[in-house]
Amino acid sequence: MLTTPDKRLALQAYDRLLELIQSGELKPGDVINERRMAEVLDMSRTPVRDALLMLEGEGLLIRYGRALQVKQMRIEDFMDTLQIRMLLEPATARMAAGNMAAEEIAALRADLEQVLASEVDGRADRSLVRGIDERLHGGIADAAGNPQLGQLIRTLRRQTQMFDLRAVPERLTDTCREHGDILDAIARGDGEAAAVEMSAHLQGVRDSIIKRLSKA
Template identity: 65%
Template sequence: MLQPQDKRLALQAYEQILDLIQSKRAQPGEIVTERRLAEMLDMSRTPIRDALLMLEGEGLLIRRGTRGLQVKQIRIEDFMDALQIRSLLEPAMARMAAGRIPAGDLDSLRNQLQTLAAGGENDRMSVREVDERLHEMIARAAGNPQLEQIIRTVRRQTQMFDLRSMPERLGDTCAEHIAIVDAIASGNAEASAKAMADHLSAVRRAIVARLTGG
């Protein structure tokens, strides 16, 4: 298991490699390797390796045997399909988790989200860390390891459309997450499911608006 410092270094490497992909400096079909990226980003190979595994899990890189990992052609349809799966499964998981997460853990998350929202700064890495912590808590509390793994995999496929591409979503993202936290803390299963469904619907609308220029 990654230690906090190791995880942060891996996330920093992830951010930089993702930027290479999104900016098309790493073209679809291009082979990327740990050694080359470590030299380019002036980082050790360990966080690079962890970042590449994350990007492979999100479907942005495809393993090509001993040649390394290849940048995948990004298809918007894939992301929308993954988001539809999340919309079907995650409200059910939130329903199962209602009332089953320690109040202290939820209070800590709420305080972090309120601080991020009040600051108004697009600290994408901090928001992502809080987002992952919330969803991991919900998944564990739901008590279904197979469902947890499915959702973790599908979530990775939609994380490209987060605050990097939609910085205007910072305030809304924090507010939606706080609503999920409050609903779960109340123990109201249906309110928890609705808060999660509302959040995912808002994400989908924002993606559609961004893609269509609306």
């Protein structure tokens, strides 16, 4: 079992490796070399090894023999995972209604407005968008008050993230507005509306992916 200092280092390595995957610096199909990653992160191999095992457990890395590879998400995988999210996240939003801190909601709204304003001239910061998305969906999961459900949703989201706004940049404005509608419902404690808005948001993501694929 990891001691507290070991666990802290492993989580730091995990966060940094996850960012490399989400940013596209580590691409689907890339083989992960433990020694090389330890050099890149300027860490010893032990926490990096533990972090790689966590990412493998979440399905972001796939093992082929002794090698680990960044998972190549097939569209069928994406649709299956999104279907599970469409079952879980509306119910989670319903549970979170009225339970999310007002300060957290206000901060998310301010960041959404910033993205919408910068998108007018095409200057939207994609890293900021990813951060908002993570904070919003993660915050809703936390506010629902079920840690196991929250962890499951985070894992499912990470598995689909490579198909999100980077694949469908035209979704940026709609996504910000949909996120705002979800926050509005949660802020006023309207669980049914929060569930409906979350469902509409995820359906919009699904429809945009299908539309993009139909043009491919």
